[in-house]
Amino acid sequence: MDSLTQIVLGAAVGEAVLGKKVGNKAMLYGAIAGTIPDLDVLARNFVDTVTATEWHRGFSHSIFFSVLFAPIFGWLVWKLNAKANATWKDWSWLMFWGMFTHPILDAFTTWGTQLFWPLEIRLAFQSIFVIDPLYTLPFLVFLILAMFQKRTSDRRRKLNRWGLIISSSYLLFTLVLKGLAYKKFEASLESQGIRYTEMDIRPAPFSTVLWTANIDVEDAYLMGNYSFLDTQPIHFESYLKNRNLLGGLKEDDTVKRLIDIAQGWYTISKEKDQLIFNDLRFGLLSLQEDEKQFAFSYEITATKEGVAIKEIPKKMSDADGLLQSLWQRILGN
Numbered sequence: 001m002d003s004l005t006q007i008v009l010g011a012a013v014g015e016a017v018l019g020k021k022v023g024n025k026a027m028l029y030g031a032i033a034g035t036i037p038d039l040d041v042l043a044r045n046f047v048d049t050v051t052a053t054e055w056h057r058g059f060s061h062s063i064f065f066s067v068l069f070a071p072i073f074g075w076l077v078w079k080l081n082a083k084a085n086a087t088w089k090d091w092s093w094l095m096f097w098g099m100f101t102h103p104i105l106d107a108f109t110t111w112g113t114q115l116f117w118p119l120e121i122r123l124a125f126q127s128i129f130v131i132d133p134l135y136t137l138p139f140l141v142f143l144i145l146a147m148f149q150k151r152t153s154d155r156r157r158k159l160n161r162w163g164l165i166i167s168s169s170y171l172l173f174t175l176v177l178k179g180l181a182y183k184k185f186e187a188s189l190e191s192q193g194i195r196y197t198e199m200d201i202r203p204a205p206f207s208t209v210l211w212t213a214n215i216d217v218e219d220a221y222l223m224g225n226y227s228f229l230d231t232q233p234i235h236f237e238s239y240l241k242n243r244n245l246l247g248g249l250k251e252d253d254t255v256k257r258l259i260d261i262a263q264g265w266y267t268i269s270k271e272k273d274q275l276i277f278n279d280l281r282f283g284l285l286s287l288q289e290d291e292k293q294f295a296f297s298y299e300i301t302a303t304k305e306g307v308a309i310k311e312i313p314k315k316m317s318d319a320d321g322l323l324q325s326l327w328q329r330i331l332g333n
Helices: 003-022 024-045 049-055 063-080 088-106 133-147 154-191 243-251 253-261 316-330
Strands: 198-203 210-217 220-227 236-240 266-271 274-284 294-303 306-311
Touching: 003 024, 003 088, 003 133, 003 154, 024 049, 024 063, 024 088, 024 133, 049 253, 049 306, 063 088, 133 154, 154 198, 154 210, 154 220, 198 274, 210 274, 210 316, 220 274, 220 316, 243 253, 243 266, 243 274, 243 294, 253 274, 253 306
Parallel strands: none
Antiparallel strands: 198 210, 210 220, 220 236, 266 274, 274 294, 294 306
């Protein structure tokens, strides 16, 4: 999830664990604990693109990481707050829950987390987009209201508890919405006589009203959108896999790792003799009918030293195209 959401979750968890003893300091250090796992993004400054992508939401998002570092960070916070009415164990417990709930929340997103690292199992329930105002904003309101209550106040604890309950309930409800959307895609494919081998669905940006599906149909993938406000049949666009364009590069270790990252959901395109690897799991940059650019694409270049992989950067103008078409599509087809 986005940084603000993880800060809010961490602060609320910190308050629940230690707020009665240390007041707003529990929220502060809970918020810090909630952001620590995402420091893995700094790896991009030191390793290649594929390795950094593999590490993202890996070790730092695991149970092992939370158990290992909670006592260390807890000791540091304890030393910094020697006069506070909390022990080293108290602070360690706060840091553990602040760090551990971070990957639990991330597991509901498309990218998912390696919660059980070093096992190569990535949990990705794909039921919520990384930025979802319906999850974050009510949670934030309850947290702010609780912040201005006395630390010993029952009202403070109740407000914080309601924030946790409402946000968690919504998170679980997204799984129900995903199930309903999946059934709708399934019925639409059947009614249109489309035979497929696998289907993968996820919420569109900023909403759980609109959903997107990737459908494997042998030599191509179909992609379609469904809003709970739709009144017309689902339309599917076809994207050729073009795996043959890779040629011998498909056997290269770096390319194989990139394929593993995409979990097999990828297409290959060619632009001005440049091979492009498109990760389909995150969809297109916008919902406009003429959109061809995927949210995550990588240039593949064969060099004397081996294969070089470079992520194609996104521009601010790309977001404009998405936002312009998103609201219209949410309202139905």
